[in-house]
Amino acid sequence: MSGIYQNILDVIGHTPVVRLQRVIDDSPHEFYAKVEYFNPGGSVKDRIAMALIEGAEKRGELKPGGTIIEATSGNTGLGLALVAAVKGYKCIFVMPDKISDEKRAILRAYGARVVITPTAVEPEDPRSYLSVAKKLVAETPNCFHTNQYHNPDNMNLHYRKTGPEIWEQMKGQIDVFVAGAGTGGTISGCGRYLREKKPDIRIVCADPVGSILYDLFYHKKIVDPPKSYKVEGVGEDMLPDNVQLEVMTDFERVSDEESFAMTRRLIAEEALCVGPSSAMALVGAIKFSQKLKKPSKILVIFPDSGRSYLSKAFNDQWMTDNGFLKGKDLKTAFNRIMSADDLYAEMGWSF
Numbered sequence: 001m002s003g004i005y006q007n008i009l010d011v012i013g014h015t016p017v018v019r020l021q022r023v024i025d026d027s028p029h030e031f032y033a034k035v036e037y038f039n040p041g042g043s044v045k046d047r048i049a050m051a052l053i054e055g056a057e058k059r060g061e062l063k064p065g066g067t068i069i070e071a072t073s074g075n076t077g078l079g080l081a082l083v084a085a086v087k088g089y090k091c092i093f094v095m096p097d098k099i100s101d102e103k104r105a106i107l108r109a110y111g112a113r114v115v116i117t118p119t120a121v122e123p124e125d126p127r128s129y130l131s132v133a134k135k136l137v138a139e140t141p142n143c144f145h146t147n148q149y150h151n152p153d154n155m156n157l158h159y160r161k162t163g164p165e166i167w168e169q170m171k172g173q174i175d176v177f178v179a180g181a182g183t184g185g186t187i188s189g190c191g192r193y194l195r196e197k198k199p200d201i202r203i204v205c206a207d208p209v210g211s212i213l214y215d216l217f218y219h220k221k222i223v224d225p226p227k228s229y230k231v232e233g234v235g236e237d238m239l240p241d242n243v244q245l246e247v248m249t250d251f252e253r254v255s256d257e258e259s260f261a262m263t264r265r266l267i268a269e270e271a272l273c274v275g276p277s278s279a280m281a282l283v284g285a286i287k288f289s290q291k292l293k294k295p296s297k298i299l300v301i302f303p304d305s306g307r308s309y310l311s312k313a314f315n316d317q318w319m320t321d322n323g324f325l326k327g328k329d330l331k332t333a334f335n336r337i338m339s340a341d342d343l344y345a346e347m348g349w350s351f
């Protein structure tokens, strides 16, 4: 039955690569985006959700009717919730409080239990999202902690599937691969595969200002203490096993202000409604490209959809309150949603 999928999980992967045209100002390089919001749960994390659950089933660590527990910034939770719904598992997700309302709401819609934890505490604090997840795992019968930060099934999935997919789509014509690192699975897995195929490829990690990964890569220790920042899902205040620094060749730091401004440009100029971590990766790619001597083909991972950030990146009030919508960016401020009465008043029409 060609053209028909047996269930929604079979739709995961094979996302499109799109050339970026208008947001790239005057560059000798070609920029491409792998647009992961085409996955059924709307992010790159659908890919690893399948791998994490099937790995646990194979090892006998997840039994029928069991509960999946994860500390997640939202996207992995949604991927896991999709797989859990199709396979009949329950889910509990622990999320930091900076995660958008849209992400919390969609997880509840899939039937998951959601626990919100404070962002502004140390990872070792008993209220941190990793600590709360650990406690739940210890006390929930018949549960499996998917453990996306340290479980090698995450990175290995990207090595087996996403890396080869990129290589085939680009027909081997790729000089630079750029992604952010949250768990590190995407960049470590794809990066390892792509370096095996093309040893001189550059694997560039775009890292938010405030994350410690940049310092660990260049200085082998933390120079600037971790700070909170607004871009979700990328950067770290600890080193997950799935962040394999030896796979990466370069790092670029990107500020919140740069990421949120580019999020607005991507929807306005490329019609790509993506989340701020996609924009962050692209800003990192553009910064890195300025150091390249030869015209190069640069592929950037766009992990998720802007629909999860309507109350943040696409809300003028939130952007203004956070200082991300200053004078020069106002051209990308949105049109006001107005009532018919307001329109009549503005146009000087009468009823």
Ligand SMILES: Cc1ncc(COP(=O)(O)O)c(C=O)c1O
Pocket (backbone or CB within 6 Å): 073, 074, 075, 076, 180, 181, 182, 183, 184, 185, 186, 187, 232, 233, 234, 275, 277, 278, 303, 304
């Ligand atoms: C929005 C978003 N972007 C990027 C990433 C980073 O992907 P990875 O965990 O594979 O490093 C994540 C991970 O949670 C994410 O949620």
